[in-house]
Amino acid sequence: MSETYFAAYDALLARWPAGTAELTVPTPYGPTRVHAYGPPEAPPLVLLHGGGATGTAWFANAPALGARHRVYAVDILGDVGRSERTGLPLRRPRELMAWLDAVLDGLELPAAALCGHSYGGWVAAAYALHAPRRVRRLALLDPTQVFGGYRPGYLLRALWMLLRPTERRVGTYLDWETAGTGVDEDFRRLYVLGATLQGRGRPVVGRTLDPTPLAMPVLALFAGRSRVHHPETLADRARRLLPRARVHVLPGLGHHALPIAGAAPVDAIVLDFLGTPSAEGPSPR
Template sequence: MTFQDAYDALLARWRVPVEQLELPDEFGTTHVNACGPADGPPVVLLPGYGATSPVWFAVAPRLAERYRVYAIDLIIDAGRSTNTGRRPKTPDDLHTWLTNSLDKLGLDQTALCGHSYGSWIALTYTLAHPDRVRRLALIDPTDSYLGLRLPYVLRGLPGLLRPSRDRTTSFLRWETQGLPVDPGWLELAGLAAEQPSTPFVRPKHPTDDQLRTLPAPLVFVAGRTKSHNPDKLTQRVTTLTPSATVVRLPEATHHSLPTLHADEVAPALAQNFSA
């Protein structure tokens, strides 16, 4: 199976009509998978690095019952976005890219949700452009309140230095610790590792003072995540952003989200976005 075949196969499982949009700008062309009522309140979903936007197959259709959902392929990652123009090199570049995408979609303001690396983009974008984000949700955020655990970094490093399907699927199976990871997504993530992509933009951690200004995010914490210490993450969120709503998912790992836990994630997102 090719990467494009695996992408389409997972997208077909959204079970709702999906409009595929192409948004040209200075960086190239951003691909967006959109679903839900055209006049519904907007929700933008940003995937984790290497996950691609079809990873939202268990969450997006539920949100689409009420919201207009825009699931974006990151411009610097595998997927159907193509970085044929200016290369993003800094967090500010990624913020400019996301602003361009929101402008092209006609969204002056939106609910914004990210997982993993996508949560870091969502959080730092909200800090930089609070007027553009109505509600913020972070799914097991990385490089935001905490850095990554060293064992996680070391285990994932070979796949970053020499990306391959086998290294990626081995890493994901290691982190998900025997949970029944969806085989269609695992196939896509493995193939994504071998797709050409723009060099990774290294995250810059927000300061504690910046995190104290964050307006009432919804934060999901995976109880079995190997990417960071979940108790310390919870403590940091509640201390630095006391307006946050924290949802602990005791059986979740970092990479079992968002696919395996949609029964918990989707209703909490829908409720938060309606507030």
């Protein structure tokens, strides 16, 4: 199964633009795989994927984002992918934050912009609360457990799939959530194989965050047809909690279809939020 999974992983990675570098960053919790693309001197942008997606999932966004930024797409440790969970225990959110500290240290990034989708949005927001001086700007794409919890109906579907995952069940779940909003077939295959990978670990999760202390510029972008939560409700809550944040709802996109199916509008909104490269200064690497 692992050979099949990593063949699917490599197939998605092959869709990244030419010039993408594969980095392995040592951390006390285990080596971390990072896909890097864009001018080395450009402002750094760290991408954190959704649960079960891996850093390869940003292939559709890398060309546009990497034209103006040095993109670092991380395989989050504890999830599926090519990062290896060895060394110190990684069980609690504070250990996950220490791991991301070590990743940025290994990449020689004193500070960077962070962009996270879904679970990666929770990781990015939690890290911005943990180390605000290291986060220049924070872009959250349909984040989970940042501005509110899950829909009960979604939880029932997801838990049923997670407790007894089979390729058919996981595929049915993904098709239900993305119905009519588009899902890339290579991404779907990797996601299904990852969810059913024998011996796979579970990502480190924590409570729903209180984002009100966030002081850096924040973008909150919600998928208008997300079944994970009520996007308009969370968008209104984001506006109340963070009055200075940029908040958008993209119609016609499901939670798992974002950001791949909506790459063009997502990239345009994120790049506009990040501003011109000169505004952030050069990358340390």
